[in-house]
Amino acid sequence: MFLTKKHLSRRTMLRGAGAAIGLPLLDAMIPAGTALAATAAAPRKRLGFVYFAHGAVQRFWQPEQIGRDFQFTHILKPLESLRPHVTVVSGLRNKGAENSPAPHFTTEVSWLTCVGRNGRTPGGELGISVDQHAAKHIGQDTPLPSLELCTEPGGYSSLAYRTPVQQLEMESNPRKVFYKLFGQGDTRDQRHEIVQTTGSLLDYVKEAADSLYKDLDAADCNIVKDYLESVRESERRVQKMKAAEGQNLELPEAPLGAPDDFTELLDVQFELLALAFQTDQTRIATFRMCNEVSMRVYNWLGVSEAFHPLSHHGEDVEKIQRLLRVQVYHTERFAKFAKRLAAIRDGENSLLDNSAILFGSNMANSDLHDADPVPSLILGRAAGAIKGNQHLHYPQSTPHANLLVTLAQRVGVPLEKMADSTGVLSEV
Numbered sequence: 001m002f003l004t005k006k007h008l009s010r011r012t013m014l015r016g017a018g019a020a021i022g023l024p025l026l027d028a029m030i031p032a033g034t035a036l037a038a039t040a041a042a043p044r045k046r047l048g049f050v051y052f053a054h055g056a057v058q059r060f061w062q063p064e065q066i067g068r069d070f071q072f073t074h075i076l077k078p079l080e081s082l083r084p085h086v087t088v089v090s091g092l093r094n095k096g097a098e099n100s101p102a103p104h105f106t107t108e109v110s111w112l113t114c115v116g117r118n119g120r121t122p123g124g125e126l127g128i129s130v131d132q133h134a135a136k137h138i139g140q141d142t143p144l145p146s147l148e149l150c151t152e153p154g155g156y157s158s159l160a161y162r163t164p165v166q167q168l169e170m171e172s173n174p175r176k177v178f179y180k181l182f183g184q185g186d187t188r189d190q191r192h193e194i195v196q197t198t199g200s201l202l203d204y205v206k207e208a209a210d211s212l213y214k215d216l217d218a219a220d221c222n223i224v225k226d227y228l229e230s231v232r233e234s235e236r237r238v239q240k241m242k243a244a245e246g247q248n249l250e251l252p253e254a255p256l257g258a259p260d261d262f263t264e265l266l267d268v269q270f271e272l273l274a275l276a277f278q279t280d281q282t283r284i285a286t287f288r289m290c291n292e293v294s295m296r297v298y299n300w301l302g303v304s305e306a307f308h309p310l311s312h313h314g315e316d317v318e319k320i321q322r323l324l325r326v327q328v329y330h331t332e333r334f335a336k337f338a339k340r341l342a343a344i345r346d347g348e349n350s351l352l353d354n355s356a357i358l359f360g361s362n363m364a365n366s367d368l369h370d371a372d373p374v375p376s377l378i379l380g381r382a383a384g385a386i387k388g389n390q391h392l393h394y395p396q397s398t399p400h401a402n403l404l405v406t407l408a409q410r411v412g413v414p415l416e417k418m419a420d421s422t423g424v425l426s427e428v
Contacts, residue, residue: 014205014212021182021205022143022279024227025347026220043347043383045411046277047134048357049112049286050337051159052330053294054311055363056375060324062090063391070391075327076377078335082342084388085352087378087428089403091394095420097362097371107371108157108292111362114401114419120164127164130404130418135284137413144282149177149269151262152291159286170288174238174268181272181281182231202232223345227278234271262296263333270337277351278344283411289330301325311366323366334359338379355380356407362400374400378407378428385410392427403428 008028014021056075063070070088072080079086096110096119097103106116112129120127131146139145148160150170158167171177202209209228213221266289276282290296295306303310303322310326313319341352360376363369373396381388401421406428408415 014208021231022281024223024278026216026223028216028220043349043354044280044283045382046283046355047407047411048355049131049159050334050357050359051111051288052361053290053292054307054366055361056327057320057324058364061375063088066391066393068389074324075331078328078332079338082338085380087386087388088391089376089378091373091396091398092376092400092403093372093397094362094374094400103369105157107362108159112159112404113161122165124164126419127161129159129161130408131160131284131286132162133415134408134411134413138411139282139284142280142282146284147276147282148286149273150288151265151269152294159288174272177272178235178238181276200232200235202228230275234268234275238268266333267336270333271340274337274340274344277355298326298329301329313367349383353381354383356382356386356411358407372397376403382410386428392425
């Protein structure tokens with residue numbers, strides 16, 4: 001038997017005029033006659049953390065049934081079509097988010113660290129976020145050890161802490177994210193030229209793409225073409241958002257409220273995250289969908305109050321109904337991202353199959369700034385390391401840190417202990 005299949009490196013990139021675009025995993029990157037586990041097609045697990053502010057109304061978040069085949073609640077309903085990849089975890093408490101004079105600051109700081117504002121001292125590991133533990137172990141084989149995204153700049157803090165006192169900036173500008181992923185010029189001047197261009201980044205690598213097609217079979221050609229079309233669409237959306245900047249006039253002492261394109265901003269940030277995972281630019285990511293104490297007004301949902309005041313609902317039935325519209329909306333945007341991952345092939349599985357993404361908040365009852373129990377949902381199967389289709393309910397006050405340690409271990413990070421963790425959640 002003759003094996004004539006050509007082999008491309010997993011690190012093959014399209015280059016031209018200072019631009020460099022990574023490629024998704026192709027059949028041509030798998031050496032003929034080689035065992036799957038020893039090739040580039042062996043599952044590369046991704047770990048993600050997607051945060052929504054101001055918690056979730058518990059009775060509309062937590063399923064009543066425990067175990068498999070649970071009934072999706074009102075807030076979780078948009079994820080129902082992805083049932084095999086969904087694990088709801090309830091009963092967890094984050095003590096690091098409690099008893100703070102600045103609850104919203106502590107809420108963001110402690111979600112991935114389980115350490116509050118006053119528990120941080122230089123040196124040691126107490127206060128390092130779980131994503132950065134993972135970046136040290138599985139993030140060193142990618143161009144970006146980790147990626148940090150948000151939609152609103154500033155905020156009380158970051159979700160990601162490289163050290164107990166060094167936070168990582170979260171990027172809210174999709175244009176900067178796009179060029180961080182794809183504008184990899186060889187020199188500072190080349191990168192500056194690419195960022196300033198009004199044309200398409202793909203124009204710089206067109207010759208390289210045309211040349212690559214000659215070495216690929218029809219199936220791989222279609223994968224590359226679909227991928228580059230996704231890149232072009234993301235670029236078009238980023239350019240459109242950039243062109244719209246500054247068109248609104250700011251009136252003195254008159255708040256403009258939320259822009260009507262917040263949905264587009266969320267979606268394009270999620271799409272860039274999907275592309276970063278697809279091309280193996282990074283395997284670790286955090287995304288804060290909106291800030292704690294956000295004053296965004298979700299007027300397109302028929303909600304006229306700003307988000308933070310609305311979250312202090314005082315058990316008012318009508319306020320809770322409006323708050324639910326916002327919480328369902330956040331799940332809908334996340335569900336769209338999840339379906340995108342499910343549609344992207346990644347070796348023998350989908351990108352969703354090979355990922356583990358925590359979707360949650362660090363606040364239970366937002367009216368009380370309560371961190372017990374925190375709403376948590378795992379999306380993805382971590383290449384078979386996570387069972388899926390489960391609602392796991394743990395005894396009240398089980399440490400939230402146990403879930404973070406569990407997720408780290410499921411993607412291959414040798415993390416045994418963080419903050420007040422007492423072990424792993426073996427049922428996950």
